[in-house]
Amino acid sequence: MAQKIIMPKQGLQMTEGTIIKWLVEEGGQVKEGDQLFEMETDKLTITIDSTATGTLLKIVHGEGDVVPIAETIAIVGETGEDFSDLLPAGESKEEAKDEAPAAAPAREPEALAIAHQGGGERRFVTPRARMRAGEKGINIDDVPGSGPEGLVIEKDVLNYAASAPKATPLAKKIAAQEGVSLADIQGTGSHGKIQAADIAAKIAARTRGAARGERLIPLTGMRKIVAERMKASLTDMAQANHRMNVDMTEAVRIREQLKASGVKVSYNDIIIRCVAKALTEFPMMNSSMTDDGIVVKEYVNVGMAVAVENGLIVPVIKDADLMTLQEIGACSGELAAKAKENRLSPDDYTGGTFTVSNLGMFDVDSFTAVINPPEAGILAVGKIDKTPVVVNDEIVIRPIMTLSLTYDHRVVDGAPAAQFLKRIKELLQAPALLL
Structure with missing residues (x-):
């Protein structure tokens, strides 16, 4: 059946x-x-x-x-x-x-054909034909189509491959990626075989003096959803922002001590531990606005924003407030690796109650992050930079980091949000209290 x-x-x-x-x-x-x-x-x-x-x-x-x-x-x-x-x-x-x-x-259904703009004209190519062309390093624009209205099907690609100019696998791959026709190239290899260097020379000649135009990247998949959700976040929420500078002297010292004893944790792990603690003290920052009212979460699940090839994903550290710093370090390391290797399960990236987004490793001083719905806040973390500051009326150099809290003003007022951010600062400046 x-x-x-x-x-x-x-x-x-x-x-x-x-x-x-x-x-x-x-x-x-x-x-x-x-x-x-x-x-x-x-x-x-x-x-x-x-x-x-x-x-x-x-x-x-x-x-x-x-x-x-x-x-x-x-x-x-x-x-x-x-x-x-x-x-x-x-x-x-x-x-x-x-x-x-x-x-x-x-047979290949024509309904699967993908419109393709090549050589100044609109062509149609079936997915299997495009796949075969990619496997064989063939520029699909070079393949004549035998289907209705010039539709290129798998058989056309296979026939073309049998009669195509001889080229090394690397040369074919580069030609396909760069849209270079092998038929237009005189090979310099043995018996006229086209080498990668021949393709590079053709590309260089084509580029010199050529007018630079535009290219369109279709808004699909992850990029499309991220765009829609971020726009909706700004439209649907009353987002406000507070910033504070934090002296990370003690955090740096604690991390170095742990490292010397063989315990590997990152600054982001320390920040997440402090954020989790602060969320238990300021439950309104650990809530969500719904049509029925404000839902306050009794559990603390901290999301950590991770950049991947096609966009952004937020793996979630569940019950972060119940974890030790070492446990958070192990969990965050595993989630980051799974995210970059595309091995996350739905449970790994759902259920977050608050997000930490750290761009300090990219030399960003500070930034304003957009809230990840339906959460009520997100903490943006900048780099740790040696900065002259005044301590006891003297100018000293300290490792300073800027925190930027974006919060939903419908849920949290300005003063409690500032107190929450200040509490994170206090914990980061005295992290031994959490250890």
């Missing part, structure tokens, strides 16, 4: 996902638990396993499609089976019967 494959929900705030790549072709066999496709959310790219066993009868949504959660994206069943009743509205029963694949893989 045919079964639907739906877009799964990965995280509480996920509303849609982008299909990056199908790992099984139409007509291919799949077992429950086998890897079926790759998807991208606002948080990460993840491989999704099949929830059914049988033949992949139909791919309803192709690569590049943005699909709402719980919507049907594919049908799995027995070869030749009528699956028309499982199709989304608008798909005809006759179409379902006609498209039921035989044991052999189905």
